[in-house]
Amino acid sequence: MAQVRFxxxxxxxxxxxxxxxxxxxxxxxxxxxxxxxxxxAEILPRCSVLVDGVRxxxxxxxxxxxxVDVLPPFAGG
Numbered sequence: 001m002a003q004v005r006f007x008x009x010x011x012x013x014x015x016x017x018x019x020x021x022x023x024x025x026x027x028x029x030x031x032x033x034x035x036x037x038x039x040x041a042e043i044l045p046r047c048s049v050l051v052d053g054v055r056x057x058x059x060x061x062x063x064x065x066x067x068v069d070v071l072p073p074f075a076g077g
Contacts, residue, residue: 002029002066006040009072010047013039021068026051027058029068040070047072 001020011017014037023029026049034041050069051060062068 001064002062002068004029004033004068004070006070007072008074009043010040010070013037013043023062025058025062026056026060026068029062030058033070043072044070 001022004019004021006014006017006019014033019033021029021032023032030044030049034044048055048071050056050071051062051066053067053069
């Protein structure tokens with residue numbers, strides 16, 4: 001199961017800084033999260049998603065011990 005960590009607005013949308021999700025690909029994981037958390041679904045297309053520290057696309061396979069970070073766009077300076 002993947003450990004998914006949320007930051008900033010993504011954490012607010014989910015209501016938790018971290019969840020455990022059972023998914024075999026990043027696409028399956030994001031679809032599951034979008035279904036369970038409609039507020040996250042609204043911002044997820046603008047988020048950067050890292051798997052084990054590497055930015056990847058939706059078809060990326062997720063190993064059972066993957067750490068996924070969901071990072072919304074940051075503003076400021």
